Amino acid sequence: MAARMTRQRTAVVEALDEMADFRSAQQLHEALRARGESVGLATVYRALQALAEASEVDVLRAEDGESLYRRCARREHHHHLVCRMCGRTVEIDGPTVEAWASKVAAAQGFDDIEHTIELWGTCADCRAAAR
Amino acid sequence: MAARMTRQRTAVVEALDEMADFRSAQQLHEALRARGESVGLATVYRALQALAEASEVDVLRAEDGESLYRRCARREHHHHLVCRMCGRTVEIDGPTVEAWASKVAAAQGFDDIEHTIELWGTCADCRAAAR
DNA sequence: CCGATCTTTGACAACGGTTCTCAACAAGCG
DNA sequence: CGCTTGTTGAGAACCGTTGTCAAAGATCGG
Ligand SMILES: [Zn+2]
Ligand SMILES: [Zn+2]
Ligand SMILES: [Zn+2]
Ligand SMILES: [Zn+2]
Numbered sequence: 001m002a003a004r005m006t007r008q009r010t011a012v013v014e015a016l017d018e019m020a021d022f023r024s025a026q027q028l029h030e031a032l033r034a035r036g037e038s039v040g041l042a043t044v045y046r047a048l049q050a051l052a053e054a055s056e057v058d059v060l061r062a063e064d065g066e067s068l069y070r071r072c073a074r075r076e077h078h079h080h081l082v083c084r085m086c087g088r089t090v091e092i093d094g095p096t097v098e099a100w101a102s103k104v105a106a107a108q109g110f111d112d113i114e115h116t117i118e119l120w121g122t123c124a125d126c127r128a129a130a131r
Numbered sequence: 132m133a134a135r136m137t138r139q140r141t142a143v144v145e146a147l148d149e150m151a152d153f154r155s156a157q158q159l160h161e162a163l164r165a166r167g168e169s170v171g172l173a174t175v176y177r178a179l180q181a182l183a184e185a186s187e188v189d190v191l192r193a194e195d196g197e198s199l200y201r202r203c204a205r206r207e208h209h210h211h212l213v214c215r216m217c218g219r220t221v222e223i224d225g226p227t228v229e230a231w232a233s234k235v236a237a238a239q240g241f242d243d244i245e246h247t248i249e250l251w252g253t254c255a256d257c258r259a260a261a262r
Numbered sequence: 263c264c265g266a267t268c269t270t271t272g273a274c275a276a277c278g279g280t281t282c283t284c285a286a287c288a289a290g291c292g
Numbered sequence: 293c294g295c296t297t298g299t300t301g302a303g304a305a306c307c308g309t310t311g312t313c314a315a316a317g318a319t320c321g322g
Contacts, residue, residue, distance in 0.1 A: 004289050004298060026279080040301035045280065065196045065308090066279065081236055090239050096231050101250055105212055108221050110252030117248045119232055121241030135269060135318050157308080171272035176309065196279085197308065 003050075008039045012047040013056075013071075021087035022060050022068035022080075060118065083123035085130075092119065134181075139170045143178040144187075144202075152218035153191050153199035153211075191249065214254035216261075223250065 015031050016023075023031075029044045039047075048069050051057040060068045060080065072078070074091050077098075081090040097117055105113040122130075146162050147154075154162075160175045170178075179200050182188040191199045191211065203209070205222050208229075212221040228248055236244040253261075 006299065008300070043300060061192060061196070065192070081239055081241060083241065092235055094231065094235070097228055100225065100227050104223055105250050105252050108212055109255040110212060110214065111258050113250060113252040115248070115250050117246070119236050119244060119246050121236050121244040124240035127242050137270065174271060
């Protein structure tokens, strides 16, 4: 279980690094193919889940259920504000909510608390463009 | 588009009313079949999406992507604290987060803000049972 | 009631994202 | 180099969900 470094794995990481916003496994796969650095789809999925496991990428569920991946600048726990039109992403830091979430859950006798907090909106650029 | 009242639709609503926790379409379908009030699976899906559309039920995405439905007591906007083992659900009211979410998003110049906030944990009963 | 109309139903096929399979392949190592 | 063992990839399988379309039934004017 040595986690070998292969052409495919580095290719996926590089592709992610060039993407500013959340992308699906299939979009990554397509992007790799387009640049000639072809990688099997199953391999892209495996690489992404390994990266997610290691907290190297963040995962987000689109409304249709598809998983979206992003290599965030921040390594620590954080949340996202995502433009639902163009995908522009802002990393959010929420000490307020963190405290709120664990307090509320503990008050109900729950343990091993996790939370899903994502913000969706329309960014200034998209609003201007839609005018 | 008159929304006719049929045996199947009332059956789905009744089943939901008897369920305290979030349930999948397939679980509902099975429950209906078990009680003899059989309804086609596609019909269960259609009834649920109509109810969700009308804000009569809340929809939640499980970690594996499956959609879960629940008829909450509260009709107004709220969130949920869900036991990831047994599904026990507590409705959560978060004036704190509501304010935080819109403030943060506005500060980034985003509009039409929506948020997804769900809490997951292990309830006291399940923790005791797992001992 | 009765039949015309038009929505709803349900068995089954199709869909789409994700995971599995397994033989061929290639890191890493001495 | 060869060996060992993790990795790859084409295609099949999986599974929740949605589409199909002929048959069933809710609604209503007459
Ligand atoms: Zn935008
Ligand atoms: Zn958090
Ligand atoms: Zn529980
Ligand atoms: Zn809220």
